[in-house]
Every structure is written in C-alpha cells, then in structure tokens.
Amino acid sequence: MEKERTFVMIKPDAVQRRLAGEILSRFEKKGIKIIAMKLVSVSKELAEKHYEIHKGKPFFKPTVKYITSSPVIAMVLEGNNAIEMVRGMMGKTDPQKAKLGTIRGDLGQFIGRNIVHGSDSKETAEFEINLWFKPTEITKYKRIDEQWLTE
Numbered sequence: 001m002e003k004e005r006t007f008v009m010i011k012p013d014a015v016q017r018r019l020a021g022e023i024l025s026r027f028e029k030k031g032i033k034i035i036a037m038k039l040v041s042v043s044k045e046l047a048e049k050h051y052e053i054h055k056g057k058p059f060f061k062p063t064v065k066y067i068t069s070s071p072v073i074a075m076v077l078e079g080n081n082a083i084e085m086v087r088g089m090m091g092k093t094d095p096q097k098a099k100l101g102t103i104r105g106d107l108g109q110f111i112g113r114n115i116v117h118g119s120d121s122k123e124t125a126e127f128e129i130n131l132w133f134k135p136t137e138i139t140k141y142k143r144i145d146e147q148w149l150t151e
C-alpha cells in the first residue's frame with residue numbers, strides 16, 4: 001500500500017452551506033492526514049487551469065463560474081492509497097448517482113453543485129498540488145496516531 005498525496009477542494013456550495021466541518025470530519029475520522037489547507041477566492045485563471053482538461057466541453061464555462069463564485073477550501077491530504085480512497089469517499093460526479101454514504105451522495109443534489117473535488121490519478125494529483133500550493137505551504141509533521149494507521 002502506497003502512501004499518496006491528493007488535492008482536495010471543498011467547493012463554494014459546501015462552504016456556503018456550512019458543510020466544510022462535516023466534510024473535513026469525514027476525512028479526519030478515516031485517518032487521512034491534512035498536510036496543507038487554505039481558504040481561497042479562486043481567480044478565473046486558476047479555475048481555468050484547474051479544469052483545463054475539460055476545456056471545450058459544455059460544462060467548462062459554468063464550472064469555472066461555479067468555482068470562482070465564492071471561496072473554496074483547498075487542501076492536500078495524505079494517506080494510504082489516498083487518491084482512490086478520497087475518490088471513493090466522494091462518490092460519483094453526479095450526486096444523483098452517488099451512493100448514500102458518500103459525501104456527494106449524502107450532501108449533494110445535482111451535478112452542477114457537487115460539493116467536493118479530489119484528484120483522479122497520480123499525475124493529476126501532482127499537477128493540482130503544484131498548481132494550488134507553493135512547496136513552503138505544505139507542512140511536515142508527525143501525527144500521534146500514525147503508528148495505528150500502518151502495520
């Protein structure tokens with residue numbers, strides 16, 4: 001099992017709906033380590049870079065508008081197999097299709113306001129972490145429960 005880093009964003013609707021604590025709490029309870037976190041008013045430029053692989057698709061412009069509409073909480077999370085683990089905890093892109101028990105399935109209602117983002121691969125995680133954070137913003141510390149989260 002590989003220790004991985006992933007980029008996660010609590011989207012504007014979740015911050016506005018005061019769901020940030022609930023979402024963070026799920027990651028904390030799972031044992032995932034927060035190694036960087038900030039509240040960001042996202043510029044159009046940053047949003048367009050973040051979603052550049054979707055450029056040209058019908059939902060590209062509305063998604064950029066959504067992400068820049070109000071602050072987001074950006075973070076880097078670390079854990080065993082963190083990329084896939086976080087994607088599983090988030091559920092499918094469309095909250096209507098996401099299973100109950102997942103963040104999107106429990107807290108969201110439709111695809112245009114789907115609460116949360118998580119990197120989908122190692123390459124994407126590296127790109128997104130570098131896009132959102134300077135190396136000096138990523139902390140290095142030992143958490144007291146780490147010995148219980150590996151064999």
Ligand code: IDP
Pocket residue numbers: 054059063092093111112113114116117118120
């Ligand atoms: P993901 O966030 O689960 O990785 P992607 O397909 O990469 O899903 O899409 C990126 C984001 O674009 C979604 O999280 C959502 O905010 C938005 N989006 C994707 N498809 C649609 C759509 O059909 N309608 C509206 N927004 C969409």
Ligand code: MG
Pocket residue numbers: 120
């Ligand atoms: Mg994606």
